[in-house]
Amino acid sequence: MPIEIVQIVQELSSVGGVESVASELACAFSRAKITNTVVASVVGERATSGTHIERVGAWLSRVKTRGLLRYLGRLFVVPIFTMLATRAARHHPEAVVISHGDSLSGDVLVVHAVNAQSLAEKRLSGDWKWMLNPMHLWVSLRDRWMIGGLRYRMYVAVSPRVATELQDIYKVPASRIRVIPNGIDLNRFHRDTAAGIAIRREFGIPLDAKLLLFAGHEFRRKGLAHAIGALERLGPDVWMLVVGSDNPAPYRKLATVAADRLVFAGSRTDMPALYAAADAFVLPTAYETFSLVCMEAMACSTPVFATPVGGIEDYLIDGVNGYQIKMHPDDIAAKISAVISDHEALTELSAGAHATALNYGWDYVGSRYIELLEQVQASKRVPSSMPVPMIA
Known part of the structure; x- marks a missing residue:
């Protein structure tokens, strides 16, 4: 039957x-x-x-x-x-x-x-x-x-x-x-350079800037404060785009030197384009069970910097598709700064991220x-x- x-x-x-x-x-x-x-x-x-x-x-x-x-x-x-x-x-x-x-x-x-x-x-x-x-x-x-x-x-x-x-x-x-x-829907989530450029233009992010993407509806649990702290420690050419429906007001105040480089996009449905706009995806989360957003980012050839919790550690491999991070701005900033301006290193991580997603x-x-x-x-x-x- x-x-x-x-x-x-x-x-x-x-x-x-x-x-x-x-x-x-x-x-x-x-x-x-x-x-x-x-x-x-x-x-x-x-x-x-x-x-x-x-x-x-x-x-x-x-x-x-x-x-x-x-x-x-x-x-x-x-x-x-x-x-x-x-x-x-x-x-x-x-x-x-x-x-x-x-x-x-x-x-x-x-x-x-x-x-x-x-x-x-x-x-x-x-x-x-x-x-x-x-x-x-x-x-x-x-x-x-x-x-x-x-x-x-x-x-x-x-x-x-x-x-x-x-x-x-x-x-x-x-x-x-x-x-x-x-x-992961490999037909929907893939690198679309033109869509990524359109996202940058929509939010006034320079095309030559290094862009970090954060996505999650619970900003506190997902560790947005730590990500913003890392942004504060990174160079003036590094921007961050935050996607999610949580209240951005308390988090805007956390950015001082990087206030002009922190952009809140609100809730969005065009995630493939957002991943394509980014050079790296950052998620210093306290608790996950698989983290679909990390795998979506990898499918779009975007390296992932995330805490090794609840399933992320099963597929995030240091130096292959991103780096495992701690919930601390210093650690996040140090690991991102080591590769964000290294074109060859980013290219290798991007290829590794995409290869990982093909298994899912x-x-x-x-x-x-x-x-x-x-x-x-x-x-x-x-x-x-x-x-x-x-x-x-």
């Missing part, structure tokens, strides 16, 4: 990590000629040819989940969609249901991050602002039910670190965890998902069967 796949994700689009992962998987399933459906409330403009879209709670798309009031919007939207999607999944009893955290039960849960570990990292760094975000209470309760309660047959961890956290925090048996990294194409990642989902489907046919064993 041919496999049928149903994905559940609140938003299907190319904006954001989880949203784009679900979209790319849908495309990979379609290219593999597999019948697949996506249950979502918000659907972006990007086409997912061959995928059936089943919208539930479409009216939720009118509630803003980005911007200053995003936490309140999500607190309303996410729980309601989760309930609606959980009910919708029951209408597909023959399908293998894969959820990105937006249904209370299913067959395969993709764990993009373990929220409990993320909060622990924030507490260790002295960041307590997360307590003002009411979404964390919902996520905590949801994760205890979905993960701690073992409501799914299998759990996909996007990195070995996530797999370890699932075992340590929620006691998920190793036999029910499969590590499958996120992928979505068709290959999708094939690993399909292999797992076919095994899950086989286990569903035998009511008394044990969970699908992990294949190394």
Whole structure:
């Protein structure tokens, strides 16, 4: 019997990590000629040819989940969609249901991050602002039910670190965890020199300047303050372009000598062009699980300078595709200054970054998902069967 796949994700689009992962998987399933459906409330403009879209709670798309009031919007939207999607999944009893955290039960849960570990990292760094975000209470309760309660047959961890956290925090048996990294759309993310030049002209960045790119919606956790500190220590020909929807006001004040070379672009959807505009991508983040932006940068032949946390250390190799950095401006500045003005060194790092990304194409990642989902489907046919064993 041919496999049928149903994905559940609140938003299907190319904006954001989880949203784009679900979209790319849908495309990979379609290219593999597999019948697949996506249950979502918000659907972006990007086409997912061959995928059936089943919208539930479409009216939720009118509630803003980005911007200053995003936490309140999500607190309303996410729980309601989760309930609606959980009910919708029951209408597909023959399908293998894969959820990105937006249904209370299913067959395969993709764990993009373990929220409990993320909060622990924030507490260790002295960041307590997360307590003002009411979404964390919902996520905590949801994760205890979905993960701690073992409501799914299998759990996909996007990195070995996530797999370890699932075992340590929620006691998920190793036999029910499969590590499958996120992928990259190599057709969309590639070096486009003309697009990069257009970005520089849009923001008034000199074409001969050395440009660092930072991208992330949580400026504090992603380490923007450290990146700006590094910019302050670098030469007058080095600029920084910051992409993300967080409040830029507190961070503008951190730049003194480099104030005129720090540009905030806000939230953007043209990330390939932004990567192409940059000479290097910098992300001194405190916690990640895979960091899709780092892999997107590499696909666009942009070397990466990032902290070796949560999966980044699995593919970021010093001197090959970038450099691992510490969350300290001095360390970041020292490693960037060593290569930023060395054309030959940057060229070699760019080539290494692109070569790394070629190993993370979505068709290959999708094939690993399909292999797992076919095994899950086989286990569903035998009511008394044990969970699908992990294949190394």
